[in-house]
Amino acid sequence: MFDIWGFILQTLNVSGVAVLLLIIKALLKDKLPPKWHFSVWSILGIMILFPAGIFGRYSLFNWQTVIEFIKILVKDYSFSRVLFPFPVIKTVPHSFAEWVFFVYVAGVGISLLIYLISYIRLRVVLHKGISPDIETISTINTIGHKYNIKPCRVIVVSGLPSAFVCGIIRPVLVVPEKQLDEKVILHELFHLKNKDTFWSILICLLRCLHWCNPLINYCANLAINDMESRCDQFVLEQLEGEERRDYGKILLSMSNEQFAKTPGSTCINNGGKNIRKRIENIARFKQYPVGMSLVSVCVIIALGCSLIIGVQAVNIPKSYKNDSWSMASAKSSYCTTYVGAFDTYAKAVITESNNYRIMCAPENIQTDLIKSTNGRWNGGLDGTCSSGDDYYIYNVETIDKDVFEGVLVLKLVNKPDSMEWELEKSFFVAYQKIRVYKEKGRWVTIPLEEFQYAETNDEWLHYGCDKLPATTFTGTQNDYKIDILFQTIYVVDNKITNDDDVFSSMFGNSYSYNKVPILNAEFSMAYDNHESTLTHLGTQEERDLVNRIGVSVASVYPGQERPGELPPAIGCQNIHSSSSDGYSSSTTSVQQGWGPTVHLSGGGGGGTFSQLLNVNTPEYYVADLYINNELYAQMELHLEEE
């Protein structure tokens, strides 16, 4: 926690957990044993040490939106995160918020100091303690032996109302001068057995972190009460009839106001106020059956896992709304995968949504977008996107750790102003190279260039398009040059199946396109495509001697050996074929006057993203060129220098 907003976020998250625990404990008050009622507080302890919003998830509610909303109202456009559950002051306070944080940190320090002084006071008193007589030691050893608890060192301190255990590493059982009651000693030995001095210190430390949150203080008191009730239950299980009633009376005399709330000791019992509740519990005492431990553990596992996994910080606003709450929602709903950042950026352009752009924008751009009064943003796109179609990410590359680049490709429904129609039955696509990277735990997107446009009649853009950016491999031999364009195409599944209405059960499911960003998206499909063209570098007279051209091509990946022989590309028919093992061949008849360039088609494949995780760019290609059905040249095609 580096600022007051981080603390508020953390304490709100923990408060939600505390309220939930209080409700669950109230519902199961007389149904589960005191051991469970104490153990369940461990979940609150874990949540206090678990940074709110880590991995983009919160225990119960997405508090981030509330915090960001308040911050927008006070013109603070930074993004609050909790990376660390303890407060750290990084700068000298200047603003009001920084001073408030300073006061909070000072409060943590003072709380710790109060507990430390209290502990030192207790140790000073214990220093005056004397060794007990043999009879006392014998009594304690007998009780320990009877209940299978190993006693610790014992000292006698005059003026104490009751016995208690103090210390963690070398605990000491402190007893008063007056005659010892076996039940009190048993109670303290159970504290010793359960290492309750350690738990009392932990409770005090966690209480200090949230000293200004009354709910957490209340829960800390309850946790200590439950710790006592757990020991009471142990003792009562050993007693019978009249002895149980006596135990209640003895409790009244055990109140230790002098060292109440001293950490590291078991006299931390909130003083006399707690005794009444404990006596009520004793009156309600019952033996819990052995099987209860199963449901006790199951409830804690289910509760703990659910709170730790939490809910995703998703509160995606309407694409067009331009109020502070929508912007706060956008700011707090961030992408948790790099594909999520690609998806969010694409949908921001498609729906012209300022809010969606805020969700995937780096912090420096985000502030300008929030200040902008215009709810629309389209990234400078000259045209309108087809709303019922997918977008495509071409040529995704890993640039560095947590840095990816790709080309966003969008189908347009109209002609950009800067373009003219040149092809028949064609349409326009817009494409833009974008970079996705991780910034303070959020995946964000930045464009690397302005939108560019191309006209094409390749309807199936997921199979590739020669008008769109590609990696080019080139080889030249004996006046012939072969170029291969290589592309990878990635798709996110944005299809929504509408199967939950009456019509779907009557007429079958219908489908629509999901225009809402998927913050944790993954690629569902991946394809690769290579297109080859042949160019003759000689004269037209030389070209006119050619009537058939055939090319066999194979890709060679890093670490692979060059294939020995390629399937021959000969015959008298025009055939284009490709195989799944990376070979493709093409034979084409050419008429007099052809060229100098002829398109030889290509190949490719596709599958689910997990199957094609290794869709890498080849190191080079090898090609066998057949002229008039005779092997004319064997080439290696290497990456063209940009």
Added chain:
Amino acid sequence: MTDYQKIYDGISKAIWGYFFLYFNISLGTISILPSFVGYILFLKAIDLLEDEERELSLLKTLGLILAVWDVVEWLANCIGYSFNSNWKFVTLIVGLVNLYFHFQFITNIASIAKKHQWDGCMFNESLLRYRTAQTILLTVILVISNFNFLPDELWIYIPLAISIIYLIVGIYIMIVLNQLRKNLKTNETIADEDNIEA
């Protein structure tokens, strides 16, 4: 109503309660075997059986909470609304209450079975075994319901497999309860046994 008749009716209602809980037939978004009917039947069963097992009365409040929540959920589903992660606070409480309710309910019925089954019958032990399986499965379901953010291709089969096992355990619970119902000793037979022992 005799004690025997009350126990018989109580267990019958518990069987039907589980039937409504485990089986779901929907017309569009509307369930025609709503689970709140199951909880109402459990509450009726508790009324009939609480004289035999005092602990059962502690479940009345929890049963009522579950019934009310299921009514709300059923009505919401009827109008096409489903409770998403924004309702986690409530759904988690209901899930935990549900976990405890079924654990305690079957534990108490097993206790009644122990008192009223014929000698040599082990319905109580079978019930406790299925109760343990049901409790573990309900815990697993509660835990994995938090992982619904994972991609479908990774996640679709695990909940399906657990649901099938959960259904099988539920069917076994109903079978054992039905066998127990048929096997109950009547007051007359208990009296006869006492006479023989005397």
